[in-house]
Amino acid sequence: MTRVLLADDHEMVRAGFRIILGSQPDLKVVGEAATGAEALARAAELEPDVICMDVQMPDMDGLEATRRIVADKSNTSAVLILTTFDRDDYLFEALRAGASGFLLKNSTPEQLIDAVRVVAAGDALLSPAVTRRVIERFGAQPDADAAEAPASLASLTDRESEVLQLVAQGMSNAEIATSLYVGEATVKSHVSKVLQKLGLRDRIQAVVWAYENRVAVPRA
Template identity: 90%
Template sequence: MTPTRVLLADDHEMVRAGFRIILGSQPGIEIVGEAATGAEALARAAELKPDVICMDVQMPDMDGLEATRRIVADESVTSAVLILTTFDRDDYLFEALGAGASGFLLKNSTPEQLIDAVRVVASGDALLAPAVTRRVIERFGAPVEKSTAPVTPPAALETLTDREAEVLQLVAQGLSNAEIATQLFVGEATVKSHVSKVLQKLGLRDRIQAVVWAYENRVAVPGG
């Protein structure tokens, strides 16, 4: 099995050392490089083409959010970016999602959560923990509750089958593939296929974008 290649970007050497020990000891994960600044992370990403970049937010020269934005915009780099920060701040969270990050994790998470997060984003999925989902819903769902104006469904929604639209609503509620499979009485592989088709038809990158899209377009209504 080809190992998941990881780049560590953090301006604190001790933090990088800790991540290196945690991740490097896992089968199937290889640390291929490190960066101490945002600009260095950008250069190393282009040079090494890692599968996953563990990206700190506050770094010299260029912060991790701007580095993420540029990495995601570079078509020659297909790395998934996992934001890791000490600061549990909504502005960081939403700017990270807007920049194209595939995951957002606090540094006080357990080693097991870090390992799982790297594997999740490396698989092409997005790390969308329930707590993060709730904050996305609070941000994008609030206007829906207050509005009584008739809503015209976006044209892209008409390209989805009834089952795909149902899966989109469950994704927007923060359910995992396994939870959706249980609710719909289908296999997890079937759900994964539906999610992939939803993302493809709507032109979305990952589950995080699907949640934001659903609430921005009033496809999912909190409590509905």
């Protein structure tokens, strides 16, 4: 059973999400919050598997709440950002804050259900469209602005570095497996080791990290 916390300042929105998620036998809404501050308190109290987090809320916005939740090492909740605003500044701030997914509120009920399941499984909801925007944003930065490669990069094996490059290009584990002529289980193992060595939470952070540190090369 995946336990979900809903954080949104509109009661009708929370009610809709509660109905959609409650219709699934493997999903259970265990609490709600109307402000960012309440989301922090409820996350600590309930320890949900997934927090569906709005961006614009009173007291504290969802991005700051996400940042604090992810920074709390005792909290293992994954955060799925849900917003009506398809804006790059929200997207990149959400990724930097440590969100495990970003979904627009005009998505279908099926997409919401799938998103919750994906982040609950420890994966990241990184759609091709979002990946392209990350690549365009960070890939467009001039090389002159690049900082020296971080020391942690040296801890990766050649194969792990290769996998990081492919993850940063938005490739799925299946696509990486095909590209490298290995099994998906092997790719998953490499991805896990990359995240562990670089101190990253999930592949979304890996994408942002790779571009911010200029170790990824966009595909043509």
